[in-house]
Amino acid sequence: MANEPQGSQWKTLDKDLNRISQVELAATYVARPLVGPGIALAFIVVAGAVAAVFFGQTPSSYVVIAAAVFGAYMAVNIGANDVANNMGPAVGANALTMGGAIVIAALCESAGALLAGGDVVSTISKGIIDPASVADNRIFIWAMMAALISSALWVNLATWVGAPVSTTHSVVGGVMGAGIAAAGFGVVNWSSMSMIAASWVISPVLGGAVAAMFLAFIKARIIYQDDKIAAARTWVPVLVGIMAGVFAAYLALKGLKKIIAIDMPMALVIGLVVGLVTYAISAPLIRQKSEGMENRNRSVKILFGLPLVLSAALLSFAHGANDVANAVGPLAAIVHASEFGGFEDKVSIPTWVMIIGAFGISFGLFLFGPKLIRMVGSQITKLNPMRAYCVALSAAITVIIASWLGLPVSSTHIAVGGVFGVGFYREWHMERRLRTVGGKAGEVKRIAVEERRRRKLVRRSHFMTIVAAWVITVPAAALLSAIVFWLLNTLVS
Secondary structure, three states, X not given: OOXXXXXXXXXXXXXXXXXXXXXXXHHHHHHHHHHHHHHHHHHHHHHHHHHHHHHOOOOOHHHHHHHHHHHHHHHHHHHHHOOHHHHHHHHHOOOOOHHHHHHHHHHHHHHHHHXXXXXXXXXXXXXXEOHHHHOOHHHHHHHHHHHHHHHHHHHHHHHHHOOOOOHHHHHHHHHHHHHHHHHOHHHEOHXXXXXXXXXXXXXXXHHHHHHHHHHHHHHHHHHOOOOHHHHHHHHHHHHHHHXXXXXXXXXXXXXXXXOOOOOHHHHHHHHHHHHHHHHHHHHHHHHHHHOOOOOOHHHHHHHOHHHHHHHHHHHHHHHHHHHHHHHHHHHHHHHHHHHHOOOOOEEEOOHHHHHHHHHHHHHHHXXXXXXXHHHHHHHOOOOOHHHHHHHXXXXXXXXXXXXXXXXXXXXXXXXXXXXXXXXXXHHHHHHHHHOEEOOEEOOOOOOOHHHHHHOOXXXXXXXXXXXXXXXXXXXXXXXXXXXXXXXXXXXXX
């Protein structure tokens, strides 16, 4: 053909096509990180549109629409940060894939929020400021808006730097900062704040101690026995029964407020009954599953896989039931104040507000959750199914103990504290075993300083980052909230 390209022209065409393909690859590479934020932004816009449908186009409705937008933003950040604490250990122990963990967590968190979430929520988040001191309805709305914006921004920042922080503490700090900006330091209930500050220490220490205790029990009764499989047949059903009983009591106490109010003694009775029934069911199942297994640690780990997955799912359900209401509390307060022209100590949570919270958590988890799940599950210390099981069981037990003692604790601090507890126990246990050389107890095996540092089982850099983030969460959220409140009040006035 006369118009057919010549040899040199084919080479030029190949070069041009190669350049175009490189540009397409570069565009895809650049655009990929923007997909998540783009989907999140679309959800936030939809949340504002839903609020507009419910409240129309009156002047006061624009405040509710703005609050819904920031409430959706807050929910997305909860999914990105808070939910990782429940699923991280299971993923780190390879009991769940990342995709499986995200699906289970999204379903269980949403179910917990929508089915068992509380009917009412405290407008002044745990009574940390005096409502009488913020009597003006407009000031109250701006204070709650500032708390919502600041807590969402703080959790977003913490997720970006890879630090799991308490959503509830972020909201507490936001409410406190806005309250101080609105009415001075006298507005704060400092006794409540001192209890919350105490929980910074109590939550992780208690969670870590309980997790380490169970790990020590498993090592002594199963791992270090001559016949590990026989020991597992005896003790794994007991541990599964304990898990079922503890979670039954936990869910009865924390997750069934909408259906029936249950006090501590009744919750413990429910837990005891469920635990005994679960033991009776699991004992023959564990015996059947363990038939033919080799007498190895790997075989024992397999027996903990399913209980670990179930415990992670139950933790997510309870988290959705208990914590989502705290996160959408400021939004519920703004809706109530805009609708009725005043505010109460406690207000009902509209269904559409809880739906925003539940769906926002799911979107945040899908889009941004893997980063914190990897952090909690594998980057702090190495986990296997037995260690991760101890962390999950510790989280539920610690919440029940704290509720019994009347202590305000953070599920985030407990879960991450459990991971630290397991890691530090393993370090201590390794050091103790090194103190026997040639069968002689008390002698210390000489190890170079560099080698001893290498053998540390908890990454100190992550430990310090997380602890620092915990300590500054309330004051940072409070300062940010005070600034946001001042800007809102100045702009509107």
